[in-house]
Amino acid sequence: MSAADVRAIQRLKHEYCFTIDGGRYEEWASLFTEDGRFVRDNxxxxxGHDELYAFASEGFDEAFAQSAHVVTNxxxxxxxxxxxxxxxxxLFHETPDGESGWTQAKYEDEYRKVDGEWRVAESKVSYGVRG
Structure with a gap:
């Protein structure tokens, strides 16, 4: 395990946050492998890129007017x-009707190096305070 790989994966996750919060959904989907998966706890x-893009561009915009993903630990x-x-x-957010709030969650991710670049193979999110 190299420090460079760990840093590259940390940067990938930060790009994940900034692209979805910035509404750059095509770019967000491209951070996943071709067969990449986003799995919600429901x-x-x-x-795949098409379903990931559709989720982000349709579902995310419907749920949030603004968001800020902050990942730690x-x-x-x-x-x-x-x-x-x-x-x-x-996840700090504002809904389309102006309500502000935040949600705590945990990501469990799998990554794969593709053509020398780290990509998200699967990202599972579980909402609520969990260890």
Whole structure:
């Protein structure tokens, strides 16, 4: 496990946050592998760039007028061209009707190196305070 790989994965997760918060949904989807998956704790699964883009551009805009994903406490383990990571998330948001709030969650991610670049293979999110 190299420090460079860990830093690259941390940067990837930060790009994940900034792109979805900035409404750059095509760019956000491109951070996943071609078969990448986003899995919500309610059972919803979005797989592949087209479904990921549709989830973000339709569902995310419907739920939030503004958002700020803040990820912390990364635990990253790298084994060759694959890695896993856990992160805490605090999501600050404003709804389309002007309500402000925040949500706490945990990400459990799988990463894969594709053509020398780290990509998200799967990101599972669980809402609420969990260890």
């Amino acid at each position: 059972g919803d699964v979005y797989e 990364p635990l990253i383990e790298v084994a060759g061209d694959e890695a896993v990571g856990e992160w805490y998330l605090v």
